[in-house]
Amino acid sequence: xxxxxxxxxxxxxxxxxxxxxxxxxxxxxxxxxxxxxxxxxxxxxxxxxxxxxxxxxxxxxxxxxxxxxxxxxxxxxxxxxxxxxxxxxxxxxxxxxxxxxxxxxxxxxxxxxxxxxxxxxxxxxxxxxxxxxxxxxxxxxxxxxxxxxxxxxxxxxxxxxxxxxxxxxxxxxxxxxxxxxxxxxxxxxxxxxxxxxxxxxxxxxxxxxxxxxxxxxxxxxxxxxxxxxxxxxxxxxxxxxxxxxxxxxxxxxx
Amino acid sequence: xxxxxxxxxxxxxxxxxxxxxxxxxxxxxxxxxxxxxxxxxxxxxxxxxxxxxxxxxxxxxxxxxxxxxxxxxxxxxxxxxxxxxxxxxxxxxxxxxxxxxxxxxxxxxxxxxxxxxxxxxxxxxxxxxxxxxxxxxxxxxxxxxxxxxxxxxxxxxxxxxxxxxxxxxxxxxxxxxxxxxxxxxxxxxxxxxxxxxxxxxxxxxxxxxxxxxxxxxxxxxxxxxxxxxxxxxxxxxxxxxxxxxxxxxxxxxxxxxxxxxxxxxxxxxxxxxxxxxxxxxxxxxxxxxxxxxxxxxxxxxxxxxxxxxxxxxxxxxxxxxxxxxxxxxxxxxxxxxxxxxxxxxxxxxxxxxxxxxxxxxxxxxxxxxxxxxxxxxxxxxxxxxxxxxxxxxxxxxxxxxxxxxxxxxxxxxxxxxxxxxxxxxxxxxxxxxxxxxxxxxxxxxxxxxxxxxxxxxxxxxxxxxxxxxxxxxxxxxxxxxxxxxxxxxxxxxxxxxxxxxxx
Ligand SMILES: Nc1ncnc2c1ncn2[C@@H]1O[C@H](COP(=O)(O)OP(=O)(O)OP(=O)(O)O)[C@@H](O)[C@H]1O
Ligand SMILES: [Mg+2]
Numbered sequence: 122x123x124x125x126x127x128x129x130x131x132x133x134x135x136x137x138x139x140x141x142x143x144x145x146x147x148x149x150x151x152x153x154x155x156x157x158x159x160x161x162x163x164x165x166x167x168x169x170x171x172x173x174x175x176x177x178x179x180x181x182x183x184x185x186x187x188x189x190x191x192x193x194x195x196x197x198x199x200x201x202x203x204x205x206x207x208x209x210x211x212x213x214x215x216x217x218x219x220x221x222x223x224x225x226x227x228x229x230x231x232x233x234x235x236x237x238x239x240x241x242x243x244x245x246x247x248x249x250x251x252x253x254x255x256x257x258x259x260x261x262x263x264x265x266x267x268x269x270x271x272x273x274x275x276x277x278x279x280x281x282x283x284x285x286x287x288x289x290x291x292x293x294x295x296x297x298x299x300x301x302x303x304x305x306x307x308x309x310x311x312x313x314x315x316x317x318x319x320x321x322x323x324x325x326x327x328x329x330x331x332x333x334x335x336x337x338x339x340x341x342x343x344x345x346x347x348x349x350x351x352x353x354x355x356x357x358x359x360x361x362x363x364x365x366x367x368x369x370x371x372x373x374x375x
Numbered sequence: 376x377x378x379x380x381x382x383x384x385x386x387x388x389x390x391x392x393x394x395x396x397x398x399x400x401x402x403x404x405x406x407x408x409x410x411x412x413x414x415x416x417x418x419x420x421x422x423x424x425x426x427x428x429x430x431x432x433x434x435x436x437x438x439x440x441x442x443x444x445x446x447x448x449x450x451x452x453x454x455x456x457x458x459x460x461x462x463x464x465x466x467x468x469x470x471x472x473x474x475x476x477x478x479x480x481x482x483x484x485x486x487x488x489x490x491x492x493x494x495x496x497x498x499x500x501x502x503x504x505x506x507x508x509x510x511x512x513x514x515x516x517x518x519x520x521x522x523x524x525x526x527x528x529x530x531x532x533x534x535x536x537x538x539x540x541x542x543x544x545x546x547x548x549x550x551x552x553x554x555x556x557x558x559x560x561x562x563x564x565x566x567x568x569x570x571x572x573x574x575x576x577x578x579x580x581x582x583x584x585x586x587x588x589x590x591x592x593x594x595x596x597x598x599x600x601x602x603x604x605x606x607x608x609x610x611x612x613x614x615x616x617x618x619x620x621x622x623x624x625x626x627x628x629x630x631x632x633x634x635x636x637x638x639x640x641x642x643x644x645x646x647x648x649x650x651x652x653x654x655x656x657x658x659x660x661x662x663x664x665x666x667x668x669x670x671x672x673x674x675x676x677x678x679x680x681x682x683x684x685x686x687x688x689x690x691x692x693x694x695x696x697x698x699x700x701x702x703x704x705x706x707x708x709x710x711x712x713x714x715x716x717x718x719x720x721x722x723x724x725x726x727x728x729x730x731x732x733x734x735x736x737x738x739x740x741x742x743x744x745x746x747x748x749x750x751x752x753x754x755x756x757x758x759x760x761x762x763x764x765x766x767x768x769x770x771x772x773x774x775x776x777x778x779x780x781x782x783x784x785x786x787x788x789x790x791x792x793x794x795x796x797x798x799x800x801x802x803x804x805x806x807x808x809x810x811x812x813x814x815x816x817x818x819x820x821x822x823x824x825x826x827x828x829x830x831x832x833x834x835x836x837x838x839x840x841x842x843x844x845x846x847x848x849x850x851x852x853x854x855x856x857x858x859x860x861x862x863x864x865x866x867x868x869x870x871x872x873x874x875x876x877x878x
Contacts, residue, residue: 178780201786204783204784204786208784208785215778217778217782219796219800219803228785228795228796229785229787232795
């Protein structure tokens with residue numbers, strides 16, 4: 122039913138309970154190659170949980186997830202192999218503090234993809250150049266600002282040459298003046314055709330880069346559509362309330 | 376460490392030593408002889424010192440009904456010391472060791488009235504009747520051709536001492552295996568240490584027996600009260616330790632024909648003449664004579680070796696246990712393994728290290744002939760692993776959970792994530808705690824003497840048993856431990872400071 126060429130991730134009736142709290146109540150959706158999907162929703166509605174279910178950092182209670190046609194929710198699937206193609210960028214960066222920036226970038230490629238150190242380093246430097254941080258290659262994470270750390274974290278994801286990147290509120294932990302530099306990098310990724318799934322509270326940014334937006338409410342997809350449909354012609358009452366609460370009126374007009 | 380600090384340390388030390396010296400002096404002056412022993416009749420109501428598990432112990436115990444109090448010492452020398460300090464009123468011990476004691480301690484003397492006569496024999500497991508018959512034959516031969524007499528006269532009797540040293544015949548073929556004997560080399564002249572070797576009447580007799588049986592002799596030194604256990608469990612073939620045949624012993628073990636008779640005597644303290652020795656003489660006696668300082672250096676080396684190997688075993692095992700435990704905490708998988716680990720931790724942390732050491736030596740490795748250093752390293756390593764596991768676990772817990780998720784989300788599996796990202800961070804956090812664990816472990820190894828290892832503590836104790844002086848050997852041992860622990864503490868605090876700068 123989903124086996125069309127373009128589908129990268131297929132989610133069927135995804136449910137997740139923490140003990141007896143129902144967080145996700147049956148989510149079905151698919152993400153196509155090259156698509157930029159933005160997930161919106163009020164705090165606690167399960168956005169992070171949804172994202173973390175996609176790479177099985179959380180184990181779904183019910184439902185199945187297919188990645189590249191393989192069912193990763195099947196216990197016989199080697200999830201580690203699939204995760205190598207499905208990177209995640211965290212709100213709090215989670216760089217490895219005991220490794221230099223360059224070591225952070227090459228750990229995966231060298232140890233998992235079995236690339237040579239030289240090759241991985243060259244690629245790492247290239248990625249750092251791209252985000253304007255090549256002079257930090259030998260620095261340690263705690264010598265960087267928040268915005269710099271998040272750009273490095275994106276590089277670390279890119280170093281694995283993933284097919285999709287999951288962003289969980291990548292700018293929420295940043296000082297406002299650093300948000301722009303991270304969004305800039307993400308925008309350029311989107312323009313290059315990288316498949317991205319992105320939880321964010323940056324509405325203007327969401328509108329700008331999203332191909333499609335999902336509004337999660339109480340663990341279900343309450344509304345889904347293009348940015349125009351979701352922002353300009355919201356149908357769901359909860360979405361309307363959410364937008365009126367969170368939308369910056371200035372951004373709304375742009 | 377700054378110069379100022381150094382000075383402070385030294386003054387603390389000097390103070391400590393002075394206080395100890397003062398206490399030592401006090402002990403001597405306040406000697407009380409409340410209950411004077413002039414004959415066997417006076418034993419009722421007296422405080423009697425004996426060597427634990429010896430025949431003297433058994434006979435003296437009869438006087439407990441008559442109000443006597445028995446103080447049991449692991450060595451005759453300890454008993455002598457207690458007698459000198461007035462802690463016991465008399466000692467009951469074999470005649471020859473008694474002579475050795477009184478020769479070295481002019482203030483002690485042997486009562487003319489003998490306490491008991493007894494016969495010494497070799498103890499042997501009840502299932503080794505073939506070996507027993509062979510030994511009995513040899514003993515009969517040795518008695519007949521006077522070899523036995525000569526051996527004894529070589530150690531006892533003023534005019535004959537040193538005249539008949541036993542020499543193995545040159546042409547002995549030793550293809551009948553080994554004869555392992557258990558003994559307690561603190562019972563001069565039957566068995567004692569001289570220049571680092573175990574010598575004495577019993578050792579020569581054992582050698583003579585081994586020669587005649589065409590066997591290689593192995594001598595194992597242990598506590599007197601461990602000998603019967605060692606023979607029963609097969610750790611030693613026979614026990615040769617000036618042991619006399621008693622009802623109680625016959626219940627658990629068999630004896631060969633007796634090879635000599637011995638007499639139990641009573642040692643008392645001649646009233647009120649204490650010989651003061653100068654500190655310089657004392658140093659000469661305790662450390663320089665017969666190269667006794669070597670017991671301390673060899674012992675130190677042994678202590679360091681045991682600690683080193685034990686800590687390696689402890690760290691490896693501790694890390695494995697900690698990783699299993701956290702894996703179960705985090706993923707809920709591996710419940711059975713986790714249960715095994717938890718049980719292990721409960722047992723190890725719930726029983727004394729000393730008991731574990733004895734169990735590993737006498738129970739687990741009882742039938743195999745293993746190196747004692749190896750045994751002790753395993754025992755202390757296992758013990759330490761339980762504590763290290765919990766240290767490591769807390770170290771892993773102290774690493775941000777996001778680190779783990781980052782590793783897993785890149786595609787590293789659990790073990791790879793642990794190894795590459797979590798453990799290096801955890802290790803840094805717990806390095807000081809690991810250093811402290813090593814220090815604790817080093818001090819803990821002081822009990823390895825109980826399985827007959829000559830570690831630092833045992834080395835010092837050994838000097839004490841030769842010189843009948845407790846003060847210098849024990850203080851020297853304490854000071855050596857202190858120096859090493861202070862040195863290690865210093866290193867740990869240096870590492871701690873460096874880590875703090877790094878972060
Ligand atoms: N490990 C967990 N154990 C129990 N409950 C959890 C756990 N993780 C999340 N939850 C609960 O699940 C619900 C959804 O959490 P989630 O983090 O997915 O929300 P979110 O939409 O990402 O919110 P936010 O915008 O604040 O990040 C919340 O009520 C949260 O308390
Ligand atoms: Mg969230």
